Amino acid sequence: MALTMTTAAQKGASSEDITQVSVNMVIRQDPFxxxxxxxxxxxxxxxxxxxxxxxxxxxxxxxxxxxxxxxxIHNDYLNFLKLGPGGTPPTFTGYARLTWYRLFTLRDPFSPPPRDPTALPSAGILSQRPLPYRPGPRPSVAGLAPQRQLNQPGSQQAYNQLRSSIETLTARLPQKFVTATSCLEKHGFALFSRHPINVCGNGEVCHIHTSDRSMHMNLHPDDIKEVLEKGWGQRHPMAWKGWVRAPVPTTFTMIYAPRDESDLRIVSKIIEAAIWYTTAEQVDIQTVSES
Incomplete structure (x- = not known):
């Protein structure tokens, strides 16, 4: 299956992206x-x-x-709007739909999903070089769609380096990858595979939220376990499996925003794991400082 898109490099970053990337937004959630x-x-x-x-x-x-x-309800709706743009329209109808989904959200976002022995690839890759533990406490996270960090936002420099590294990857392997606006979030920079074996959002590998610089991506259950245990992310609350169809796969995972260059190197390895799960192919992502 081939994917045809206009790349971010071809059409240029939108004014919204430029504005959001240039400012560290403080996302508030006010108690009732x-x-x-x-x-x-x-x-x-x-x-x-x-x-x-x-x-x-x-x-x-x-x-x-x-x-x-x-x-x-009014206070909760305002908190939903404060999370910023995401995959759900910022309307009361969109809020009402999310309220319905809350009935089925994961109760424990820090437990990995079960493995499917028939799915490919058959195993993750992070166990080859286990991740270090993430320094410090986990950030506070709120929301469903959008799901955002409330504190510990990623640095501007780390965001720029990561985006540049992903664009370099697509320039090096244009027959395999392309960048565009996220199909799932409808906002933000995303990496796509042209020939995915695990399809999510037209082959979307990962996307970066321009407000807090956290990420969402699909990972093999083995790699999700490694990410959760080492403190680098948590599962998306709507990645359930049940009689009600979930809007996202059970492998959909939030990765916390890289705060510095050390975090960036680890997050790049996690994105490599997302590429592995999407394409069953190992690819190296070099950060700008490494290259």
């Missing part, structure tokens, strides 16, 4: 809270007393429950 000053507390008390005398009991009970629920 209701603050009542003395006047508001007095008004609520008076309304409740009046309601108990002049409003039907069922209606009053409904209003007492309904108002906080509406405020909770």
């Amino acid at each position: 809270n209701i603050t009542l000053d003395a006047s508001a507390l007095l008004a609520v008390s008076v309304l409740l007393v009046i309601g108990m005398h002049f409003v039907d009991r069922v209606v009053l009970e409904f209003m007492i429950v309904f108002v906080p629920v509406v405020l909770l």
